[in-house]
Amino acid sequence: MEKRYRNFKIIIKDSYDNTSSAVADIIADCINTKANTVLGLATGGTPVGAYKKLIEMQSAGKLDFSRVTCFNLDEYHPIAATNDQSYKYFMKDNLFDHINIDPANTHIPDGMAADVQTECIAYEQKIAAASGIDLQLLGIGMNGHIGFNEPASAFSRVTNYVELEASTIEANSRYFDSADEVPKHALTMGIGTIFAARQIVMMITGAAKANIAEAAVLGNITPQVPASILQLHPNVMLVMDGDAAKNIIARLA
């Protein structure tokens, strides 16, 4: 099912697997149209299926990452790249080690940066030097965060050092032995950095995300729901499963 709502193109699939395929197809089209695509990538449980599909496509010779550059949204701080909960490790494990991307073209904020402000500025400069992001893949947090931009009194402009909300630490503790082990801070692209991407693909799956998806897409534009800013972006696709989209479908019916 496809719907248009304001600037959003909403694609709704009947399963996680088909949602993952739809996202992978959009990314593959972008790379096949522009071999030196600059991708913005996300971590979390949601995009894992799409990454598997991209790996399959490249194994089948249908996709070539050799000229692609990637920038990830965020990284915990402090965390070592060798820690299996770091986003650096996640990206290698779930995508980079299985495709023909040049590791030198994969960028993630440095979770061990001694000077976080310098690291944030350098990350922003690297994105600018790559001529910006062509396609940014996003998930959404249960509190509406994109990247690690938590609900706040203002939208952040550029890559910044943030304190994680208790609810985010709790949500992410499922990957750690305990909530105490989840780093309390992170480096994240700003809302402005994300918004500057020429195309945005937001993937949302599961009934637990139905309320926040509705708030982001149909609610007020407010930094209390950081993803709501996407209502103003000219080129956003929302790729959702029926469970995540159920409130939106009911309101747009």
Ligand code: PGA
């Ligand atoms: P999830 O995380 O994909 O693991 O639900 C999304 C997010 O926090 O942005």
